[in-house]
Amino acid sequence: MQTFHIHYRNTQGTLMRILNAASRRGIDMPYVRATPNEHAHAVTLLLDINPKQTGQLCRDWRAIVDVTKVRAGAAATDMASTSDWATPHSPASVGASGNAVRSAMA
Numbered sequence: 219m220q221t222f223h224i225h226y227r228n229t230q231g232t233l234m235r236i237l238n239a240a241s242r243r244g245i246d247m248p249y250v251r252a253t254p255n256e257h258a259h260a261v262t263l264l265l266d267i268n269p270k271q272t273g274q275l276c277r278d279w280r281a282i283v284d285v286t287k288v289r290a291g292a293a294a295t296d297m298a299s300t301s302d303w304a305t306p307h308s309p310a311s312v313g314a315s316g317n318a319v320r321s322a323m324a
Contacts, residue, residue: 219293220272222263225255227284236261236285239278243271258286264293 226232233252240247240263249264264276279288295321 219264221291221293222265222275222279223260223287223291224263224279224285225258225260225287226282227286228259229284232282232284233259233261234277235282239275240265243274243321245271260305277321309314 224235224236226227229297245265245267247263247265250261252259254260254262265271265275276288276290279285
């Protein structure tokens with residue numbers, strides 16, 4: 219697992235371009251956190267990728283005009299122990315009553 223910290227100017231579509239670089243390669247993103255960071259913004263991604271994919275993603279992210287900084291590092295231990303992302307989430311309809319599911323399907 220690798221952690222990526224990407225700083226960017228918050229212009230229209232920048233965060234989506236950052237996330238699309240990983241999603242169009244079919245890479246799971248178990249942890250994504252976007253936060254304001256002074257005059258810019260930052261997004262933290264946790265990805266399980268190989269060194270070749272790391273190079274490709276960093277190159278793609280640096281090619282985005284509004285990205286100002288890209289850093290890659292090892293996954294933090296507190297991220298790995300966070301149960302919010304470590305456990306797969308079931309769809310919302312699993313816990314719903316049968317009537318709610320039937321009405322949603324109608």
